[in-house]
Amino acid sequence: MKKTVLIILLFLGALCLPGVITAAEKEIICASTTSTENSGLFGYILPIFEKKTGIKVKVVARGTGAAIEMGRRGDADVALVHAKEQELEAVDEGFFVNRHEVMYNDFLIIGPADDPARIKGLKSASKAFQKIATAGIPFVSRGDNSGTHTKELTIWKKAGIETKGQKWYLEVGQGMEKTQRIAVEKRAYTLTDRGTWLATKAKDNVEMRIVLEDDPILFNQYGVMAVNPEKHKHVKYREAMEFVNWLISKEGQQAIGSFKDKNGNQLFIPNAK
Amino acid sequence: MNSMTEGFLKAFSLICNLNQELLDIILLSLKVSGIALIISSIIGVPAGAIIGLKKFSGRGFIITLLNTFMGLPPVVVGLFVYLLLSRSGPLGFMGLLYTPSAMVAAQTILALPIVASLCHSAIVAVDPIIGQAAITLGATPYQKAVAIIREARYGILSSIIAGFGRAMAEVGAILIVGGNIAGYTRVMTTTIALETDKGNFELALALGVILLIISLLINIALHLIQRKGMAETIR
Numbered sequence: 001m002k003k004t005v006l007i008i009l010l011f012l013g014a015l016c017l018p019g020v021i022t023a024a025e026k027e028i029i030c031a032s033t034t035s036t037e038n039s040g041l042f043g044y045i046l047p048i049f050e051k052k053t054g055i056k057v058k059v060v061a062r063g064t065g066a067a068i069e070m071g072r073r074g075d076a077d078v079a080l081v082h083a084k085e086q087e088l089e090a091v092d093e094g095f096f097v098n099r100h101e102v103m104y105n106d107f108l109i110i111g112p113a114d115d116p117a118r119i120k121g122l123k124s125a126s127k128a129f130q131k132i133a134t135a136g137i138p139f140v141s142r143g144d145n146s147g148t149h150t151k152e153l154t155i156w157k158k159a160g161i162e163t164k165g166q167k168w169y170l171e172v173g174q175g176m177e178k179t180q181r182i183a184v185e186k187r188a189y190t191l192t193d194r195g196t197w198l199a200t201k202a203k204d205n206v207e208m209r210i211v212l213e214d215d216p217i218l219f220n221q222y223g224v225m226a227v228n229p230e231k232h233k234h235v236k237y238r239e240a241m242e243f244v245n246w247l248i249s250k251e252g253q254q255a256i257g258s259f260k261d262k263n264g265n266q267l268f269i270p271n272a273k
Numbered sequence: 274m275n276s277m278t279e280g281f282l283k284a285f286s287l288i289c290n291l292n293q294e295l296l297d298i299i300l301l302s303l304k305v306s307g308i309a310l311i312i313s314s315i316i317g318v319p320a321g322a323i324i325g326l327k328k329f330s331g332r333g334f335i336i337t338l339l340n341t342f343m344g345l346p347p348v349v350v351g352l353f354v355y356l357l358l359s360r361s362g363p364l365g366f367m368g369l370l371y372t373p374s375a376m377v378a379a380q381t382i383l384a385l386p387i388v389a390s391l392c393h394s395a396i397v398a399v400d401p402i403i404g405q406a407a408i409t410l411g412a413t414p415y416q417k418a419v420a421i422i423r424e425a426r427y428g429i430l431s432s433i434i435a436g437f438g439r440a441m442a443e444v445g446a447i448l449i450v451g452g453n454i455a456g457y458t459r460v461m462t463t464t465i466a467l468e469t470d471k472g473n474f475e476l477a478l479a480l481g482v483i484l485l486i487i488s489l490l491i492n493i494a495l496h497l498i499q500r501k502g503m504a505e506t507i508r
Binding site: 029034038043058059060061073074075174175177178181199200232234 | 359360361362365366368370371452453454455457467469470471472
């Protein structure tokens with residue numbers, strides 16, 4: 001009996017030995033968002049970057065708010081996120097340096113195919129939000145301080161509507177894909193980035209449609225910035241800057257532009273200056 | 274219903290053609306939970322034994338505490354370990370956040386109370402006659418303890434298996450402290466969560482089935498050991 005236990009323990013121990021002690025030489029942690037990770041963008045561009053520089057980029061995908069917080073605490077080396085105001089605030093506070101705009105796409109309002117709030121045909125996102133509120137049709141909010149959530153709050157503010165405590169306003173605190181899924185189940189409207197929408201739509205054949213797009217307020221800019229080495233001495237600033245500079249270089253921009261999802265859609269448009 | 278059967282079919286074809294990426298994820302799961310289990314067993318089994326065998330003041334309180342910790346919500350453990358290991362936290366200098374080691378730490382905290390508490394129960398459940406008989410036969414207190422632990426060995430083994438189950442099935446804590454980094458801290462449960470988010474239900478289902486198979490294998494092994502033990506006892 002003792003032998004058996006010993007053998008089991010030894011076996012488990014042997015399993016553990018390799019693997020846990022794997023320290024690649026050059027690697028950085030990139031705090032980013034679910035939209036970039038889940039869309040497959042990182043899976044496409046990071047191998048190109050790694051091949052060129054030998055730097056491995058480990059991506060932790062959170063909402064923009066959480067990603068910036070990771071940098072503030074020194075738990076990441078670089079952040080690629082999409083909420084300009086939050087980004088600039090973090091730069092002002094001195095937690096990040098060298099912020100650059102990298103790429104953009106846009107947000108969409110999606111809703112049930114039969115469009116119960118009669119939004120189709122409208123041009124303004126804030127008008128659409130007003131109609132949803134007046135009709136009391138469920139609206140699913142990310143509610144997680146992400147870039148999409150930040151944008152959504154901006155639109156509510158512009159629409160002049162207080163969502164707090166409203167029965168039709170559902171804050172789910174989940175990533176974009178899950179939020180869409182909840183919207184489908186609840187027959188609700190939601191705000192989504194185009195990349196995630198294209199990715200899910202293709203997979204699911206869901207009963208959802210784009211009800212509003214192309215309002216300038218729905219512009220979705222992504223920015224990259226390095227964690228300030230003066231705030232956190234241990235961050236790999238040089239490697240992080242190599243990544244930042246590659247992203248905004250001609251080569252990096254080309255890589256972003258040539259990334260296509262499974263259905264051949266371009267999800268991000270490079271626009272570094 | 275249709276999509277579910279379809280999902281299961283795809284899941285099984287995925288299992289039949291395991292690719293390297295999937296294999297790495299499974300191995301990492303086993304490694305992380307395996308190490309967590311070894312650490313919890315090394316601490317938890319002796320701790321459970323001492324609590325079960327010795328009478329000391331504060332013992333009742335420790336047992337209550339252990340039982341409470343058995344139900345620790347994984348996200349709370351995740352948050353706690355995160356704050357501890359974050360660069361801005363007390364242990365930040367070690368640089369362990371978003372590594373497999375951080376995941377081991379979180380799973381150890383989750384599995385340890387289960388191992389210790391169930392181990393304690395197993396030892397308490399041993400018929401007092403065993404201890405009395407040992408003393409009648411002239412055993413020292415140490416020999417008596419060994420006799421009781423020997424008698425409780427299958428219960429102790431069960432406690433370790435239960436701890437392993439807790440560690441393997443956990444997702445909330447390791448998602449926070451591991452970061453679910455592809456190819457580095459992505460394990461089976463976090464992959465299932467991610468792929469469910471992404472709508473890749475087949476892959477998520479396939480991993481779920483694999484997780485079930487692993488737990489089935491472990492339980493079969495346990496059952497065989499126990500049966501062998503029963504046969505020994507009868508002999």
